[in-house]
Amino acid sequence: MALKTEHELHGRRRSRNVGLAVVLALFVALVFGLTVVKVQQGDMMEAFDHQPRTSLLPVEEPAPAPATGEASQ
Template sequence: MALRTEHEIHQRRRSRNVGLGLVLVCFVALVFALTVVKVQNGDTMEAYDHQPRVSVLPAEEAPAAAGETAEEASQ
């Protein structure tokens, strides 16, 4: 049985498939990288609202009462 040469359409199809495969691999790598970054930085985020959790933020000092100065409030 003799070996047949590959037809031109098969060569073109293979090159398109390789190109599309590379694009898909790059897309998957991008989604994976974004997921890793989001998981690493997401410990202070709520579920779906993407707002910082108040329970994790450092406590703020209460403002001094009206009419009091900072020295009077500390005494």
């Protein structure tokens, strides 16, 4: 049997439930939006994941040609 008489309490409960649902939905949208923006900006998308990743290592500059002249003196 459905609850026919609504106590004022039920209204307060509903406002809490709906409010929390809206906040959570907005939070999901926010995190998704942040992800899109961060990817577009080319931010670092990988991190340590329990095994070494060569793609995370700093790019090594090619060693400069041995200096001739002043540097060795």
